[in-house]
Amino acid sequence: MSGTIDHDTIVSAVVDILEKAQTTLPQDVIRSLEKAKERETAPVAKEQLEAILRNIEIAGNRKVPICQDTGILIFFVELGRKAVIDFNLEEAIHEGVRKATRSIPLRPNAVDPLSRGNTGDNTGQGIPDIKYELTEGSSIKITVAPKGAGSENMSAIRMFNPTEKDRIRNFVLETVLNAGGKPCPPIIVGIGIGGSFDKAARLAKASLLENTEDMTEEERMFLADINSLGIGPMGLGGRTTALAVHIKKSHCHTASLPVAVNIQCWANRHASVILGGDE
Structure with missing residues (x-):
């Protein structure tokens, strides 16, 4: 069906754009x-x-992060109102982040604000920060913007x-x-x-x-x-x-x-x- 996007596609896409964002610049x-x-x-x-x-x-040639501070992860999601999603989109993004943390790899930066306990995988309560915007059409545009401290x-x-x-x-x-x-x-x-x-x-x-x-x-x-x-x-x-x-x-x-x-x-x-x- 036109506009249908599955869970695994989102996970793989998140890993791919995270690798691109961390190892190259626009x-x-x-x-x-x-x-x-x-x-x-x-x-x-x-x-x-x-x-x-x-x-x-060097980072681009070696496919390694540009900076040792790989940041907290900010996502901007433009969600087409005709897109068909029958899974938890936020959890799929979280799964992509966890996989990317291991594969790229990324420095684990997500900590409890007071205890400073580290989750170890760049996910946690409210992190990654995902901002949603409804748009026309049936596509989903996902942008990741790592932000160093x-x-x-x-x-x-x-x-x-x-x-x-x-x-x-x-x-x-x-x-x-x-x-x-x-x-x-x-x-x-x-x-x-x-x-x-x-x-x-x-x-x-x-x-x-x-x-x-x-x-x-x-x-x-x-x-x-x-x-x-x-x-x-x-x-x-x-x-x-x-x-x-x-x-x-x-x-x-x-x-x-x-x-x-x-x-x-x-x-x-x-x-x-x-x-x-x-x-």
């Missing part, structure tokens, strides 16, 4: 790093970017008064400046404006999936401001503190203005697969 990210290397004039900054690009090349820990959210929109720029710059070299720059900066407390954060994180070479004029202005900070690759100074800035917005309450900044390291890892669909 071409737009690589091109942005290459362009940054050409622009850099500081020898140390250029050396850091050369080392990053060499690391990417070094960059995630530097992210921030602030609930502004609606009259304080002129403070957004300073908040973004303050967040990046306070992060310094900790998130392994050059970074990608995702900004979520509007919605609710959690919606702004979700918008900021989702924006990290956008093409690093495709920015609006507003986003390029933020990028120029961030790069003027001079933090540079790995925090050692230089012209490239960030590769890209992406902004997503949502309508919000008349009395509220949430703003979230989600920072991603240079290893902006993500990969997708589309399953099923009409013949």
Whole structure:
């Protein structure tokens, strides 16, 4: 039947996209790093970017993770409303994660928030984090975006008064400046404006999936401001503190203005697969 997708297909697809995301980077990210290397004039900054690009090349050739921090696993699932699913989709994704943890392999990163007990397989209560969106058609698109702690820990959210929109720029710059070299720059900066407390954060994180070479004029202005900070690759100074800035917005309450900044390291890892669909 058109649109029917089985359990094993999901499991295998999750393993495949996890391997791709962990061992390679999207071409737009690589091109942005290459362009940054050409622009850099500081020898140390250029050396850091050369080392990053060499690391990417070695990881791809050897099929090993780009970074030892293979992150917590964030999934974005676009579910066609005509897709036929007669199994537990979430459990299938979890099974794929467990298999990928063993086969790639991935560092076990999922721990209890208080006891710090490690499940050993990158699954647990609420992890992996799966975000669902209903779409038209009968296909399922699954995107995985591993997120390391070094960059995630530097992210921030602030609930502004609606009259304080002129403070957004300073908040973004303050967040990046306070992060310094900790998130392994050059970074990608995702900004979520509007919605609710959690919606702004979700918008900021989702924006990290956008093409690093495709920015609006507003986003390029933020990028120029961030790069003027001079933090540079790995925090050692230089012209490239960030590769890209992406902004997503949502309508919000008349009395509220949430703003979230989600920072991603240079290893902006993500990969997708589309399953099923009409013949």
